[in-house]
Amino acid sequence: MRYLIAGNWKMNGSLASAKALTEGLAAKAGTASKVDIALCPPSPLIPLVNAAIAGSALALGAQDCHANEKGAHTGDVSALLLKDIGCRYVIVGHSERRADHGETDAVVKAKAAAALKAGLMPIVCVGETEAQRERGETAAVIARQVTGSLPEGATSANTVVAYEPVWAIGTGKTATTDDIAEVHAQIRGLFKAGPDALRILYGGSVKGSNAQSILATAGVNGALVGGASLDLEDFWRIIAACP
Numbered sequence: 553m554r555y556l557i558a559g560n561w562k563m564n565g566s567l568a569s570a571k572a573l574t575e576g577l578a579a580k581a582g583t584a585s586k587v588d589i590a591l592c593p594p595s596p597l598i599p600l601v602n603a604a605i606a607g608s609a610l611a612l613g614a615q616d617c618h619a620n621e622k623g624a625h626t627g628d629v630s631a632l633l634l635k636d637i638g639c640r641y642v643i644v645g646h647s648e649r650r651a652d653h654g655e656t657d658a659v660v661k662a663k664a665a666a667a668l669k670a671g672l673m674p675i676v677c678v679g680e681t682e683a684q685r686e687r688g689e690t691a692a693v694i695a696r697q698v699t700g701s702l703p704e705g706a707t708s709a710n711t712v713v714a715y716e717p718v719w720a721i722g723t724g725k726t727a728t729t730d731d732i733a734e735v736h737a738q739i740r741g742l743f744k745a746g747p748d749a750l751r752i753l754y755g756g757s758v759k760g761s762n763a764q765s766i767l768a769t770a771g772v773n774g775a776l777v778g779g780a781s782l783d784l785e786d787f788w789r790i791i792a793a794c795p
């Protein structure tokens with residue numbers, strides 16, 4: 553199975569920094585890569601990034617989409633438009649959106665369904681908070697989120713799942729490889745369409761220095777990378793660490 557390393561730039565970047573980072577990555581990636589690499593910039597930077605990745609092995613993704621195809625939804629972006637402007641992937645259900653915008657599993661599922669309908673590959677994020685882990689609720693939270701957030705018609709060929717423990721995001725803490733392997737195995741078991749080729753990413757403080765052990769962990773098929781994806785050399789170290 554091909555690994556996927558996706559860079560989630562979150563609300564960071566400018567025209568100048570996005571151009572420099574993307575051109576640097578495109579030069580390193582060349583025209584062929586043994587792993588899939590996606591850049592998910594803030595929406596206004598998508599056209600610039602799309603132009604800079606032309607002809608390279610890099611692919612484009614977005615950080616969110618609306619569940620509806622079009623209409624009166626000020627500030628939102630449709631999956632159809634993201635597809636139209638060159639995206640291949642869209643992250644849905646990131647814990648920051650679940651927390652900042654009150655997105656429920658049902659909302660995430662509707663967004664993922666819209667992505668599939670538009671021909672985008674949703675990267676559906678799940679993960680427990682620190683309090684939930686301490687209370688021993690991790691498995692229950694993951695089960696609820698996976699069954700509630702994955703849309704009908706999700707297959708291993710059209711959908712990616714990202715396990716991101718909320719307490720590991722942007723904190724420098726990472727889950728142990730044993731914990732990662734356990735949750736990834738659980739997600740694989742919950743996947744209705746058949747677990748075999750489902751790509752499950754780990755996310756949460758992945759960086760060049762810890763990528764090798766995380767990416768070699770059983771059941772890990774790539775990484776969703778936040779902070780380190782803004783650093784050309786560190787992001788590339790993560791890509792190069794794929795087995």
Ligand code: PGA
Nearest residue numbers: 721722756757777778779
């Ligand atoms: P981080 O973010 O790598 O900065 O922890 C990961 C994510 O939120 O996708």
